[in-house]
Amino acid sequence: MKVTLNWIGEFLNAERLEPENIASALTMSGTEVKKVEYIGDKYKDIVIGRVVDFSPHPDSSKLSLCEVDIGSSKLNIVCGAKNFKKEDRVAVALPGAKIKNIIIRKNKIRGQISEGMMCSEMELGLSSESEGIMILDNNCKIGDSFSKSVGLDDVVLELEITPNRPDCLSVIGIAREISTLIGAELITGKYDFQKRLNIDSKFKIEIDDYNLCPRYSAKLFRNIPNIQSPQWLKNRLILCDVRPVDLIVDLTNYVMLETGQPLHAFDKDMLYSNKIIVRRARKGENIKTIDDSIRILDDDALVIADEDKAVAIAGIMGGKDTEISENTKNVLLESANFYGPSIMRTSKKIGLRSEASNRFEKKIDPMLTVFTIRRFEDLLEKVANFKTEECIYDNFKKVKRERKINLRVGKVGQVLGKDIDAGLISGILTNLKISNRIKDNIIEATVPSFRYEDLEREIDLVEEVARIYGYDRLDSIPTSASNRRGKYSLYQKTIKDIRQALCYIGLVEVINYSFISAESLKKFKINLEDGYKNNVEILNPINEDFKLLRPMLLPALMKNIKDNINHNIKDIGIFEISKVFKKNSSGKLPFEINMLGVMLTGKAAQKGWDEEERAFDFYDLKGILEFICKRYYPYGSLRIKERQYRFFHPRISGIVNIEDLDVGIIGKIHPVIIEETETGQDAYYMELDMDKFINNIKETKKYKFVPAFPSIDIDLAIVVDNKIKSEDIVNEIKESGTELLKKIRLFDIYRGEQIEKDKKSMAYSLSFRDDARTLKDTEIEIIVNRILESLGRKFNARIRE
Amino acid sequence: MSKKEKNIDQLEKKIKTELDNFTRELETVKNLIELDKIRTKYIGKKSFLIKTLKNIGDLPDDIKPIAGKKSNTARNKVESDILKKEKIFKNIEYENKLRKESIDLSLPGRSTGTGRKNIISQVVEEIEEIFIGMGFEIAEGPEVETDYYNFEALNTPRGHPARSLHDTFFISKDILMRTHTSPVQIRYMESHKPPLLIIVPGKVYRRDYDVSHTPMFTQIEGLVIDKGINFGNLKWTLETFAHEIFGKDRKVRFRPHYFPFTEPSAEVDVSCNICGGKGCRVCSGSGWLEILGAGMVDPNLYSFVGYNPEEVSGFAFGMGIERICMLRYGIDDLRLFFENDLRFINQF
Incomplete structure (x- = not known):
């Protein structure tokens, strides 16, 4: 919200408001000042001039030579506009002035001296377009500074008003805050309007539900003057980001900015009768609003209606049919109070937020309605010398708007960590217009109407005291609870360690949005796989790409490698640890599973001066899997169970099984998907359920004495059918290798000329050891023979000579 | 001069000559092979000092201790001088060998992973x-x-x-x-x-x-x-x-x-x-x-x-x-x- 200091100054009994001090005091008391804008500076060296005379430029039919009186002297100015006449008051930019970032200089235009420039509204930044120069009111004093003459000698404060302070959404509200902060008296008009309420019954206001509309006040203005708003008023609106329209609209806006109470002006003659009804909309009832849209309403929307139809959506926007126009003669001014949550709901439902709805949402003080009408009358009288009728119509079901709260002085010290003197607390509350008295270390406070919604409890008053006392004056106190021991849980520690370990072995961590499109799931055929089918759907996604919560990380990681390949980074190892989501039964929160995804593509090793190039393949990925596994399952068995997934290569696709628990999947991305996603190179992917992986870890690490006797290592190469799996051979070797066999390591696979077609040679290194003695070669020979025998029997294997 | 003194004097002179010769020759030695020759010559099985030590039992009893001590001291000196020299030659040899093993330190190292935590x-x-x-x-x-x-x-x-x-x-x-x-x-x-x-x-x-x-x-x-x-x-x-x-x-x-x-x-x-x-x-x-x-x-x-x-x-x-x-x-x-x-x- 923007307010100007001059405007605020009208309500404060203060000599001078120092912008920086005011800004800092507001910020440090909870009304953050985002920006301080010195408007006057923009109009430096622009003064009021009087056109003395003008004649055509000798060399140009478009230009005129003007003589302009600026009080201290008369200037010759070449001007391209035609819309002025002798004696007009104009804004003259003198040499040195800055107009649209260009510095004005004395120069020659087509051979004629020009000592300045007569400015248009656009050039002065007062409108986005304008024809001709700006003609000012004849009351403007020649030679005076332009900004001062038209109310632009001002400072604009841009404020952030928190939702608990609807009272601060107004110039008077801010003036009230400042009055508390700097100790200056707040002056608002004291109007005695009781005598004027409902003194005639020419107009009727009917309210169906006082819960939704606690108060509706209105006033008739007949034969309104058909004049423009004065420049100063327009300028104030412009400074507060409101576009001037016509006198009545400008005044409703101006007064709303000033008091915080939204007003709406109806063209009285367009209303069906002398009656306003505040009621719920009929289901499906529609209304054309002033922005020319047809709005279809639900029966929980509140409307302002005449006896024929809805003429406004209460608190949100007026109707087109009853809108003020240049032909409007009689105006019905509405100043009403609507129930915030209802306005919020309707505004959300029809997707329409307005300055008014934004204010009503936050619950406005119903005491403001008539006061605001009075301000409107005052201003109308001031700018148009217009006297109105006496009667103000007011339908108000009186509600209690005063609240008593007891504040314990001790509580203030308890919450803030610093004891504050009762007298000081009482003084702060008094400055906040909260009347109070001290009684036995308890302050009995009475909250005024304008803070009724916000200040309900003792703690609310503690906050008021704290923010005015100043947070910077409160002590910084080490917390006594800090003698506790902080730590990561085992789960958290493991996640952190896995992340770190994966980085150490060369992977880069990515983080993607949790959202995915249905199309993407389809593209990866994930939608066809059981276990990934039940997706969680967002009701109001940003767009189709963000429609679902992802059931797996694969598509995002594929996109990551593709994007990077497009940037010519082609050798990539990435991982992500994020939640994936699966639908639960209705009404329950979805399942969230913490998933680790790893993807490899491109080269595992670049060609180097001493290294051979090598592409990533399945075994690089499996190596990473084994690496993680060994850290946490030093004695656990890891198996890849063959299982086809539609997104994996049909022959390179499996389930990761650790200690008989399926914890993930691993495989090569299906070539068709590589093609369809235009990735252009093979990729390998693995996904591990971190919850299962970590929760299944057993504390198995135990000390075993370091072997004292040497081992005997035997190399064994056997020839078997190509289709025999290494895993089966190893299991068989283990079976017949006795407990003396401590380690088996595959060190070579050979296929080729030296052995038959369809066969392969598998070479294993076997390590035998006894913890109690040195083994003899002869006993190992017996074991190895037994191994060979069983391999021969099982796999038709023979030893390779 | 008694006979005993005479014998000792004689032995001392011989040892001195032997040591003088050794020192002179050691200085001209150029490599480990030549050093080996000198080692054989002065403290080899057939060298004067070792033979003297070996035959010390044949000497008269009153001379034995002094002769033994003198020749032992001489042998130790030869031995340690040779070791010193040997160390120097070995160092030179190492240096020559290692000099030939120089590599280009500016070549890039073999890559390990370059991972990164987000x-x-x-x-x-x-x-x-x-x-x-x-x-x-x-x-x-x-x-x-x-x-x-x-x-x-x-x-x-x-x-x-x-x-x-x-x-x-x-x-x-x-x-x-x-x-x-x-x-x-x-x-x-x-x-x-x-x-x-x-x-x-x-x-x-x-x-x-x-x-x-x-x-x-x-x-x-x-x-x-x-x-x-x-x-x-x-x-x-x-x-x-x-x-x-x-x-x-x-x-x-x-x-x-x-x-x-x-x-x-x-x-x-x-x-x-x-x-x-x-x-x-x-x-x-x-x-x-x-x-x-x-x-x-x-x-x-x-x-x-x-x-x-x-x-x-x-x-x-x-x-x-x-x-x-x-x-x-x-x-x-x-x-x-x-x-x-x-x-x-x-x-x-």
């Missing part, structure tokens, strides 16, 4: 460690939440004006993507008794997408509840944190603010490091950079979790991780964090 994880872990050092534990909660935990139990019932500050993704009428990590406060309080000190890192979601908003971002929430916790404790904790993460030289200030679930509430700023507090484009002229929101836990919350507000009190705080990264590294587009351009990630 900047968000780095900063989250850094913050976690700061708070762990202050006695905090780490709690987590679901990213998809109920309206109750995300709003209702945090003093933000339906129709509350603060709801419009959070543009929410809905899964159903009552289930939504959490808009902050604060629901974990309620969940944790429900299942734990004070004293408690936790921080809660995690992803949060809001329906917004532009240069300064992404539909998902990362928050860290903090909660401290115990007997007698006050605003001064909040100030100390967050000042300590700000100094740890941004540096001891940065000023920290607390500004009153509003959050539905804390009271009194504050926003915390650190002095701008770009302009040193004078005001610049980065801090939009204020000299301060907002880093987090905080406040004393609103007593109403305790009624949702069964604590007695007259017995315990506490404070809570929350911060956006990406924002802290942006302030620290001068990153100007929030969307970069989730584009996963390796050229971005690998910078940190």
Whole structure:
């Protein structure tokens, strides 16, 4: 919200408001000042001039030579506009002035001296377009500074008003805050309007539900003057980001900015009768609003209606049919109070937020309605010398708007960590217009109407005291609870360690949005796989790409490698640890599973001066899997169970099984998907359920004495059918290798000329050891023979000579 | 001169001549092979000194000890001189050998992995460690939440004006993507008794997408509840944190603010490091950079979790991780964090 200091100054009994001090005091008391804008500076060296005379430029039919009186002297100015006449008051930019970032200089235009420039509204930044120069009111004093003459000698404060302070959404509200902060008296008009309420019954206001509309006040203005708003008023609106329209609209806006109470002006003659009804909309009832849209309403929307139809959506926007126009003669001014949550709901439902709805949402003080009408009358009288009728119509079901709260002085010290003197607390509350008295270390406070919604409890008053006392004056106190021991849980520690370990072995961590499109799931055929089918759907996604919560990380990681390949980074190892989501039964929160995804593509090793190039393949990925596994399952068995997934290569696709628990999947991305996603190179992917992986870890690490006797290592190469799996051979070797066999390591696979077609040679290194003695070669020979025998029997294997 | 003295004198002279010859010859030795020859000549089996020592038994008894001692001393000298010389030659030989083994040290080393932890994880872990050092534990909660935990139990019932500050993704009428990590406060309080000190890192979601908003971002929430916790404790904790993460030289200030679930509430700023507090484009002229929101836990919350507000009190705080990264590294587009351009990630 923007307010100007001059405007605020009208309500404060203060000599001078120092912008920086005011800004800092507001910020440090909870009304953050985002920006301080010195408007006057923009109009430096622009003064009021009087056109003395003008004649055509000798060399140009478009230009005129003007003589302009600026009080201290008369200037010759070449001007391209035609819309002025002798004696007009104009804004003259003198040499040195800055107009649209260009510095004005004395120069020659087509051979004629020009000592300045007569400015248009656009050039002065007062409108986005304008024809001709700006003609000012004849009351403007020649030679005076332009900004001062038209109310632009001002400072604009841009404020952030928190939702608990609807009272601060107004110039008077801010003036009230400042009055508390700097100790200056707040002056608002004291109007005695009781005598004027409902003194005639020419107009009727009917309210169906006082819960939704606690108060509706209105006033008739007949034969309104058909004049423009004065420049100063327009300028104030412009400074507060409101576009001037016509006198009545400008005044409703101006007064709303000033008091915080939204007003709406109806063209009285367009209303069906002398009656306003505040009621719920009929289901499906529609209304054309002033922005020319047809709005279809639900029966929980509140409307302002005449006896024929809805003429406004209460608190949100007026109707087109009853809108003020240049032909409007009689105006019905509405100043009403609507129930915030209802306005919020309707505004959300029809997707329409307005300055008014934004204010009503936050619950406005119903005491403001008539006061605001009075301000409107005052201003109308001031700018148009217009006297109105006496009667103000007011339908108000009186509600209690005063609240008593007891504040314990001790509580203030308890919450803030610093004891504050009762007298000081009482003084702060008094400055906040909260009347109070001290009684036995308890302050009995009475909250005024304008803070009724916000200040309900003792703690609310503690906050008021704290923010005015100043947070910077409160002590910084080490917390006594800090003698506790902080730590990561085992789960958290493991996640952190896995992340770190994966980085150490060369992977880069990515983080993607949790959202995915249905199309993407389809593209990866994930939608066809059981276990990934039940997706969680967002009701109001940003767009189709963000429609679902992802059931797996694969598509995002594929996109990551593709994007990077497009940037010519082609050798990539990435991982992500994020939640994936699966639908639960209705009404329950979805399942969230913490998933680790790893993807490899491109080269595992670049060609180097001493290294051979090598592409990533399945075994690089499996190596990473084994690496993680060994850290946490030093004695656990890891198996890849063959299982086809539609997104994996049909022959390179499996389930990761650790200690008989399926914890993930691993495989090569299906070539068709590589093609369809235009990735252009093979990729390998693995996904591990971190919850299962970590929760299944057993504390198995135990000390075993370091072997004292040497081992005997035997190399064994056997020839078997190509289709025999290494895993089966190893299991068989283990079976017949006795407990003396401590380690088996595959060190070579050979296929080729030296052995038959369809066969392969598998070479294993076997390590035998006894913890109690040195083994003899002869006993190992017996074991190895037994191994060979069983391999021969099982796999038709023979030893390779 | 007695016979004994004469014999000894004779032996001494011979030894001296032998040593003189040895010293002279040793000086001319050029390599290990020549040194070996000298070794054989002077302390080999057939050398004078060794023969003398071997035959010492044949000498008269009164000469034996002196002769033995003299020849032994001589032999030791020869031996040690040869060893010294040998060391020198060996060193030279090594040097010559190693000289030939020189490599180009400027060649690049064989590559190991160049992995990188995501900047968000780095900063989250850094913050976690700061708070762990202050006695905090780490709690987590679901990213998809109920309206109750995300709003209702945090003093933000339906129709509350603060709801419009959070543009929410809905899964159903009552289930939504959490808009902050604060629901974990309620969940944790429900299942734990004070004293408690936790921080809660995690992803949060809001329906917004532009240069300064992404539909998902990362928050860290903090909660401290115990007997007698006050605003001064909040100030100390967050000042300590700000100094740890941004540096001891940065000023920290607390500004009153509003959050539905804390009271009194504050926003915390650190002095701008770009302009040193004078005001610049980065801090939009204020000299301060907002880093987090905080406040004393609103007593109403305790009624949702069964604590007695007259017995315990506490404070809570929350911060956006990406924002802290942006302030620290001068990153100007929030969307970069989730584009996963390796050229971005690998910078940190």
